[in-house]
Amino acid sequence: MYHYTDFDRQFIQNRAAQYRDQLERNLNGELKDDEFRPLRLQNGWYVQRYAPMLRVAVPYGELSSRQLRVLSKIARDYDQPSAAVYQHASATQAELGTPHLPVGHGHFSTRQNVQFNWIPLAKSADVMDLLAKVDLHGIQTSGNCIRNITSDALAGIAPDEDIDPRPYAEIMRQWSTLHPEFAHLPRKFKIAITGAEEDRAATAWHDVGLHLRRNALGQVGFKVLVGGGMGRTPVIASTLREFLPWDQILNYLEAVVRVYNRFGRRDNLYKARIKILVKAEGQRFVDEVEAEFAQIVAHDGGQHTIPQAELERVSVHFAPPTLVQYAQTATKDIASEFTDKEAADYQRWLSQNVRAHKNPALRAVTLSFKRLGYAPGDATADQLCAAADLADRFSAGELRVTHEQNLLLPWVEATDLPALWLAARSLGVAKANIGLLTDMITCPGGDFCALANARSIPLAAGIAERYQDLDELFDIGPVDLHISGCMNSCGHHHTGHIGVLGVDKDGREWYQVSLGGSDGSLLSGDAVPGKVIGPSFAASEVTDVVEALLDTYRAQRLAGESFIASVRRLGLAPFKIAANAVRHETREGGQVLHVHLSTADAATD
Secondary structure, three states, rough: OOOHHHHHHHHHHHHHHHHHHHHHHOOOOOOOOHHHHHHHOOEEEEEEOOOEEEOOOHHHHEEHHHHHHEEEEEHHHOOOOOHHHHHHHHHHHHHHOOOOOHHHHHEEEOOEEEEEOOOHHHHHHHHHHHOOOOOOOOOOOOOOOEEEEEEEEOOOOOOOOOOOOHHHHHHHHHHHOOHHHHHOOOOOOOOEOOOOOOOOOOOOHOOOEEEEEOOOOEEEEEEEEEOOOOOOOOEEEEEEEEEHHHHHHHHHHHHHHHHHHOOOOOOOOHHHOHHHHHHHOOOOHHHHHHHHHHHHHHOOOOOOOOHHHHHHHHHHHHHOOOOOOOOOOOOOHHHHHHOOOHHHHHHHHHHEEEHHHHOOOEEEEOOOOOOOOOOOOOOEHHHEEEEEEEHHHHHHOOOEOOOOOOHHHHEEEHHHHHHHHHHHHHHHOOOOOOOOOOOOOOOOHHOOOOOOOOOOHHHHHHHHHHHHOOOHHHOOOOOOEEOOOOOOOOOOOOHEEEEEEEEEOOOOOEEEEOOOEEEOOOOOOOOOOOOEOOOOOEHHHHHHHHHHHHHHHHOOOOOOHHHHHHHHHHHHHHHHHHHHHOOOOOOOEEEEOOOOHHHOOOOOO
């Protein structure tokens, strides 16, 4: 993984010192809150429903065990609200029926970042200093700028990958960080990159999606997609270039973002994303980008053309690590001592949580952070530290945060799998549910987020509790269940085979259910937004609705047919009938409330 240079470290430390000065001036009353707000946001500091939230950047998802231990320390020592704040928040949630608000946790997000929900703002500069010591920060994890660049969690190790995207992602990270021209874009801007045959980075749903490929001559370049996004107007990105030489990618990105910066809507928050500009302007947008690109190359000297030497310099950091053999009991002896139940559980874990690797002697192993009693993607300080220990013991000290809100160990020796399974099981992160229903994506929702219309975590808990039987989960097979608390779509509900969206009507929580969404992966097919299957449901109905949808699938599926394949073969009609059958009439004062919301009724993008 990439190691910061002295320049990189000084850059981050200077930024932390600058933030400390800004914070102190704000706390002293010298810098007004509305002046401080954009400064803290571009360092990853939000103010949420009850307390500040920090978003830590994890470029393309890669973390070292040393970095994870610092994140554990932050969770333990800083993710602790004042007693008054926590009592108020707990009392409010108790009125809603969800009094459990965990502190001392880290949260893995769908953009491969790590978040904390309870750090007092007065201590935020101390946390920035702590992050900087291990080459971490929160720069550009918020604000109208180019956000953290994401990639495939299997980047550099997937058997179907032709070109490792990580060196290119790192070069793009350095180009975009504090780019003076793009600090105040019309809205946030997100880039995803992959070099594999299967799109595991959901590139078509990003402002810019990049696919590394080779042309007929074997030359490396990019397929460039522009204008994807979720929110209240889900849009699949358009292809601007089928093949762009790799060394021109920064020049071309410069052109794309300049055109967006020049013509993007600034008068309407809902129409400010680049997806709206691309959709509205069509070919004119493409022409403007190509003209700007030609100008950059011809007249500005193509100042961001990437030299071969620079690519080679960065690529050296991503060479496979030297693996260390640890003295331990022979793994075949460990496996031979498993009970029948342990052997069966281990085999299920191998089938769901363990992936093939470019190196036949290695495996990629996902640690499941989807467990009863925890919000999806949450990890305690102790679990973060223990995961770092697993990385040191089994994965050359490296981990990846996945788009699905789990942690992945990328360098596991195949012979170490039994020992790793035992260690992960003792930590509680060896559940064999990766890719199955309970491996759901869920945003923090109304329990934490001030933008949310409804809570996500209680829905996830209810569904997870109902589907704890692994036999049943394996019978159902792979299902992408995604839950968002509002139209900002942090839970990526548009891409779920089953998507759930929290909406508000007259101060009440309701939920739309959609079917047939795809992120572009091999199982799901081409990226497409799901379709809403009817009027909204009360919170108490959602788990029953999910069960009815799955029961319909199990009753009508063909042999070997997945849930998403059945939805596309059967159409929405049988699933609508099943969902409507469990809808309860909500009565108030003797009146029946029939609630039917369109996406236009929901909250901000």
